[in-house]
Amino acid sequence: xxxxxxxxxxxxxxxxxxxxxxxxxxxxxxxxxxxxxxxxxxxxxxxxxxxxxxxxxxxxxxxxxxxxxxxxxxxxxxxxxxxxxxxxxxxxxxxxxxxxxxxxxxxxxxxxxxxxxxxxxxxxxxxxxxxxxxxxxxxxxxxxxxxxxxxxxxxxxxxxxxxxxxxxxxxxxxxxxxxxxxxxxxxxxxxxxxxxxxxxxxxxxxxxxxxxxxxxxxxxxxxxxxxxxxxxxxxxxxxxxxxxxxxxxxxxxxxxxxxxxxxxxxxxxxxxxxxxxxxxxxxxxxxxxxxxxxxxxxxxxxxxxxxxxxxxxxxxxxxxxxxxxxxxxxxxxxxxxxxxxxxxxxxx
Ligand SMILES: Cc1ncc(C[n+]2csc(CCOP(=O)(O)OP(=O)(O)O)c2C)c(N)n1
Ligand SMILES: [Mg+2]
Numbered sequence: 001x002x003x004x005x006x007x008x009x010x011x012x013x014x015x016x017x018x019x020x021x022x023x024x025x026x027x028x029x030x031x032x033x034x035x036x037x038x039x040x041x042x043x044x045x046x047x048x049x050x051x052x053x054x055x056x057x058x059x060x061x062x063x064x065x066x067x068x069x070x071x072x073x074x075x076x077x078x079x080x081x082x083x084x085x086x087x088x089x090x091x092x093x094x095x096x097x098x099x100x101x102x103x104x105x106x107x108x109x110x111x112x113x114x115x116x117x118x119x120x121x122x123x124x125x126x127x128x129x130x131x132x133x134x135x136x137x138x139x140x141x142x143x144x145x146x147x148x149x150x151x152x153x154x155x156x157x158x159x160x161x162x163x164x165x166x167x168x169x170x171x172x173x174x175x176x177x178x179x180x181x182x183x184x185x186x187x188x189x190x191x192x193x194x195x196x197x198x199x200x201x202x203x204x205x206x207x208x209x210x211x212x213x214x215x216x217x218x219x220x221x222x223x224x225x226x227x228x229x230x231x232x233x234x235x236x237x238x239x240x241x242x243x244x245x246x247x248x249x250x251x252x253x254x255x256x257x258x259x260x261x262x263x264x265x266x267x268x269x270x271x272x273x274x275x276x277x278x279x280x281x282x283x284x285x286x287x288x289x290x291x292x293x294x295x296x297x298x299x300x301x302x303x304x305x306x307x308x309x310x311x312x313x314x315x316x317x318x319x320x321x322x323x324x325x326x327x328x329x330x331x332x333x334x335x336x337x338x339x340x341x342x343x344x345x346x347x348x
Contacts, residue, residue: 001236002217003207005270006262010278015212017280021157023064023211024275025289027056027268030303032293033089033300037079037096040301041245054209054240055082057267058085058173061214062141062235065222069138071109073124077173078143091302098310100318109138118148121157121170128166128230139319140168141218147178149192161230162199169218169225170196170232173208175239176259180252193234201230208237209267227229238264304324312338 010020034053041049052059055077063084066072073084079092086108095105101112111127114120124142131138148154149172152306161168172192176183189195196203202224206217214235221231238259242249275281316323316331323331 001205001207003210004212004215004216005207005210005274010275010280013212014216016092019064019297020275020278020280021285023060023215024271024281026060026084026293027080027211027271029293029296030056030060030083030291031268032290033083033092033297036297036301037093038241038245040093041096046093047098049096050244051241052077052080052239054238054264055173055175055268056080057211057271058208058214058235058237059143061208061211062143062171062218062233064211064247065215065218066141067138067222069109070222071111071124071127071138073111073114073120073127073140073142075114075120075145077145077175081143082110082113088303089297090303093300093304094307097304097307099307100310100314103307118151118153118157119145120144121148121151121153122160125157125161125164125166125168128161128168129164131167132165137226138167138313139177139222141171141222142168143171143173145178146172146174146176146183146186146192147181147255147286149195150178153204158196158199158230158232162201162219164264165228166230167225167228168230169221170203170230171218172232174234174236176263177239177243179243179247180249191234193232196230196232199230201232203232203234205234205236207262208235209262209265209270211271212268223277226258228239235266240264240266 010017035050037049038051040046059078059080063081072081072085080090083089087110088104088106091101091103095101108163111120111123121142121144124140127142160166174183174192178186191205193203193205204217208214217233224231272286292314310336316327
């Protein structure tokens, strides 16, 4: 298990204080975003939201280890990673309000979020293989959860990556839950990282509530990836909240196995108190991080609110180059329904 907090002083790590403070600021941005998003959903501002509270260290640490040109393949859960990579918060909000993702048309190397579990894994491997064919030297970071490791797409993607030396870092964020299903029942494997061995490359575990440990491990994994071998990192963290705003975890949380304190500890509190012990952060810096984050989120909400509602017909767009008959039928049905109920107009 790779770890920094509790085992090393900041001076014994490869990080300087300013880098550690930047990681902290991104964790605050992510935490405040998540809190506000849940409140917005609760008042009907968006239909649903999957909180990532508790997973900020894991995601921000990993994002900080990536080079600017590296591609990220995210999911609905990895908003902190996207925020730390520079995806505008307003884009994430407009997406959750029914728009196509990336409303601002940024050109960051970030794929659209995958909502079907594990489908992004073969996509990420394909992007890595394409980079090899084209002689490009960026790496691909594929984010997924513990539950995704039980999907066929995970095994197919890992297999291809191993056979074709795809420059992919498989970043598995083990938050102990796949909706209500605990990790203990997900697989009989001792670890998730151990699955990499079967595909011919290595995997390792990191304390996912320690952002510098994650950054250090991901950076070293990415250097292996760039030299031609895929790597899997299992980041051990904990989903503090519900699966989504439609879920009630009090119905099943009692079924969680006993987890060590570091696993369920709050990563933001833990990192902040360690930075204070290290003399690397002041009260003013903490306050400024929160104020700046709040200001950024206020602006993002305003920007998202200024975007007109999506057209209902948008759901048929960007799926196929040519609409297949089945979807054309569905579209006709929706048009009829809309006309009968005087609900909306579909543009053709
Ligand atoms: C292919 C597919 N099957 C089932 C679902 C329903 N589903 C949504 S989230 C989820 C659990 C995923 O757990 P995990 O991979 O650990 O990710 P987390 O939600 O913890 O981030 C499932 C089964 C889905 N979205 N896609
Ligand atoms: Mg999970």
